[in-house]
Amino acid sequence: MAAPRAAAKTSSGGSWRTVEPAPLILLQGPEDFLAGRAMDSLRAQFRAVHGEIELTRFEAASYVSGELLLASSPSLFGEAKVIEIRGLSSMNEEFLTDAMDYCASPAPEATVVMYHSGGNRGKKLLDALKAAGAVSIDCQPLKKDAEKLDFVSKEFKAAKRRITAEAARALVSALGSDLAELAAAASQLVQDTSGEISQETVDQYYGGRVEATGFKVADAALTGRAAEALSTLRHALSTGTDPVPIVATLAMKLRQVAKVAGARKSSGELARDLGMAPWQVQQAQEQARHWKQEDLIRCIRLVAEADAMVKGGSRDPEYAVERAVTGIALSARR
Incomplete structure (x- = not known):
């Protein structure tokens, strides 16, 4: 035939x-x-x-x-x-x-x-x-978080299962650089669980595999998702993650947002001028929508204080980083 x-x-x-x-x-x-x-x-x-x-x-x-x-x-x-x-x-x-x-x-x-x-x-x-x-x-790589989230959502839709937005973000944060791992994780969750997939379920399976905890915390904080940022931070600290790289990531992400905020060039032009990858510029531009200039300046200073505290300037470095994350998340507009 x-x-x-x-x-x-x-x-x-x-x-x-x-x-x-x-x-x-x-x-x-x-x-x-x-x-x-x-x-x-x-x-x-x-x-x-x-x-x-x-x-x-x-x-x-x-x-x-x-x-x-x-x-x-x-x-x-x-x-x-x-x-x-x-x-x-x-x-x-x-x-x-x-x-x-x-x-x-x-x-x-x-x-x-x-x-x-x-x-x-x-x-x-x-x-x-x-x-x-x-x-x-x-067959282009999925570089934007939005593309990866769409990929995850469609994997569960194809399996006739629902996943919450928070759970999808948690899965992308844990395994987002590798589509094969994302697909395998979605398949495992479909097979091993029933009902709607929640963030708690994803954290049970993959919470210990977050490739860049600092980035997950920073991305949640910079878009005003305070509860998610703090729960991720506390989980990371409770499992032995050093607060120093988390604070460094917060500082870097805030600087990226400050660099692109208000710029009228294309993401490609900004990437070339700022020495950033295009997907980093696009992500920073998306996050910049949540910020006013004066709030950015204040939070950059807040993170600078946290950096000094986690490097020996405080007896409680975990409190210092939690204070910084809280301040950033509450300053970002939802």
């Missing part, structure tokens, strides 16, 4: 979550996990329709001439053919030649999925794929 076909129309920047079978599919971007998810989804869709599929996988860097033609030839048993090709960013010349020929005349019984993680290698092929009507799927 032939594979399900899609109209030969160029589609650019589609979502990996909603990708559907098509003769040619191009996955583009450095986030390998999302490319893998798109391939998983396509395989599942084919199996749901056809039961058995003939799956072939190639690495473009070690490709041998003629393999693509052989793999895309009609099946003796009429099985749907799915061909997955990774490593287009380091493709060899044999693959480039065969893939260019294939784009000119795709096999009617096959679906070919190619993954290019980035770089200039293979631009000629990318242009040919787009000209041939390949469906293009974005």
